[in-house]
Amino acid sequence: xxxxxxxxxxxxxxxxxxxxxxxxxxxxxYPSREKFREHLHAVAAGADVVEIGxxxxxxxxxxxxxxxxxxxxxxxxxxxxxxxxxxxxxxxxKTPLLLMSYLNPLLAFGLQRLAESAARAGVSGFIVPxxxxxxxxxxxxxxxxxxxxxxxxxxxxxxxxxxxxxxVGSQGFVYAVTMTGTTGKNVSVPPEVTSYLDRxxxxxxxxxxxxxxIRSRDQxxxxxxxxDGVVIGSALVEVLxxxxxxxxxxxxxxx
Numbered sequence: 575x576x577x578x579x580x581x582x583x584x585x586x587x588x589x590x591x592x593x594x595x596x597x598x599x600x601x602x603x604y605p606s607r608e609k610f611r612e613h614l615h616a617v618a619a620g621a622d623v624v625e626i627g628x629x630x631x632x633x634x635x636x637x638x639x640x641x642x643x644x645x646x647x648x649x650x651x652x653x654x655x656x657x658x659x660x661x662x663x664x665x666x667x668k669t670p671l672l673l674m675s676y677l678n679p680l681l682a683f684g685l686q687r688l689a690e691s692a693a694r695a696g697v698s699g700f701i702v703p704x705x706x707x708x709x710x711x712x713x714x715x716x717x718x719x720x721x722x723x724x725x726x727x728x729x730x731x732x733x734x735x736x737x738x739x740x741x742v743g744s745q746g747f748v749y750a751v752t753m754t755g756t757t758g759k760n761v762s763v764p765p766e767v768t769s770y771l772d773r774x775x776x777x778x779x780x781x782x783x784x785x786x787x788i789r790s791r792d793q794x795x796x797x798x799x800x801x802d803g804v805v806i807g808s809a810l811v812e813v814l815x816x817x818x819x820x821x822x823x824x825x826x827x828x829x
Contacts, residue, residue, distance in 0.1 A: 576721030577670070577693070577696075577697065577699065577720070577722050577723065578698060578721055578722060578723030578745045578746045579721070580670045580698050581623055581670045581672070581698050581723055581746035582746055582747060582780050582781055584622045584623055584669070584670050585597070585622060585747055585781040585802050585803045586802065587622075588622040588803065589781070589802045589803060592829065593794065593798065593829055594783075594794055594797055594798060594801055594802060594803045594804045595622040595623065595781070595783070595803030595804070596620070596622050596623075596803065596804060596827060596828075597621065597623040597624075597625055597672075597747075597783050597803050597804065597805045597806070598618075598620065598621035598623070598624055598805075598806050598810055598820075598824055599624075599625040599640075599674065599805060599806060599807035599810060600613055600617050600624070600625075600626060600627065600810060600814060600820075601627040601629060601640060601643035601644055601647050601811060602626050602627060602628060602629065602647060602652050602656075603629065603647040603652030604644075604647040604652075604811070604814070605643070605646065605814055606650075607647070607650040607651065607652055610652075610660060611660065611664060613814055614626070614664075616819070616820045616821045617820050617821070617824070618667050618668075619821045620820060620821040620822070620823070620824030620825050621806075622669065622803065623669060623670045623671075623803070624669050624670070625671075625672045625673075625674050625701065625805065625807075626671060626673050626674065627640065627643070627644065627674045628654050628657060628673055628675035628676075628679055629643075629644040629647040629652050629653075630644055630648075630675065630676045630678070630679060631644075631645075631648065632676070637808055639808040639811050639812055640807060640808055640811060643811050654675065654679045654680070654682075654683050654688075655683065657673070658691045658692065658694075658695045658697075659695075661695035661696060661697065662691070662694050662695040662696075667696070670698040670699070671696060671697050671699075672698060672699040672700060672723070673697055673699075673701070674700075674701040674702075674703070675700065675701075675702060676702065676703065676704050677702055677704050677705045680702065680713065685712055685713050685716040686716050688716065689716040689717050689719060689720050689722060690720070692717075693720040693722065697722060698722060698723060698746070699722055699723030699724065699725055699745065699746040700713075700717065700722065700723070700724055700725065701725045701727070701749060702724070703727060707726055707739060707740055707743050710724060710743075723746030724744075724745050724746075725744055725745065725746050725747060725748070725749050726740045726741075726743050726744035726745075726748060726749065727748075727750075727751055728740050728741070728748060728749070728750050728751065728774060729751045729753075730751070730752070730753065730766070730767065730770045737773070737774065737777060738777050741777040741779075742777075742779075744778065744780055745780065746780060746781075747780050747781040747783045747802070747803065748778045748781070748782045748783070749783055749785055749805065750770075750771055750774045750782050750783065750784045750785070750801065751784075751785060751786050752771075752784050752785065752787055753767075753786055753787060768796075768797070771784055771797070771800040771801050772800055775800070775802075781802035781803060782802050782803075783802060783803035783804060783805050784797055784800075784803075784804050784805065785804065785805030785807065786807075788804050788805065788806055788809070789806075789808075789809040790809075790827075791827050791828075794827050794828070795829070806824070806827065810823070810824070
């Protein structure tokens with residue numbers, strides 16, 4: 575099975591059990607670079623897919639928690655090169671891995687080299703929030719050569735024609751942002767959001783995962799039947815900050 579197919583498969587398999595799949599985010603090297611492997615294994619044990627954040631100086635789509643974690647990781651010397659080297663030297667995880675990175679670090683690394691290194695490191699997909707679909711051809715071609723997914727993001731204000739294009743263009747899953755603004759806010763799930771998520775599912779041939787502001791079991795349960803999975807970001811980063819067990823916390827989000 576290809577890397578990008580492993581993402582879709584893991585999400586669908588988890589959703590088939592009744593609850594949305596959990597796509598769990600951690601910032602690489604935060605709160606401790608030395609404990610990255612330990613934290614990654616613990617998160618993977620409680621999640622269906624793991625999204626690893628590549629620290630960046632200007633994470634424009636992220637809220638205060640992930641901004642804080644990103645700057646702290648950078649101060650410890652965490653980089654894209656270091657993350658890929660760590661992943662390559664580890665025994666492969668059964669849980670599919672994605673890297674979430676803004677575009678600049680990827681360009682600086684070199685796109686062809688990036689795809690080759692990611693494949694060796696067992697990376698199944700990428701999320702690049704500041705790379706529009708229309709400008710993604712070069713990165714997509716490099717990743718396609720290694721069957722690595724490029725996930726697209728949609729929002730409640732995405733126009734219908736554009737929404738269709740993004741759903742068709744997404745690989746692995748469609749990342750359906752639940753609100754405008756940055757990550758980390760604790761929000762309810764009003765009917766207009768679930769209606770929007772239902773529209774995304776109708777258009778997508780890959781699983782749909784909702785993200786931004788999902789922090790509680792009640793929120794996860796309220797999305798059952800409307801999405802295939804949920805992305806847990808800032809709340810999980812805060813769990814790691816507090817030194818709590820991320821595996822048990824993630825398991826507590828399920829029924």
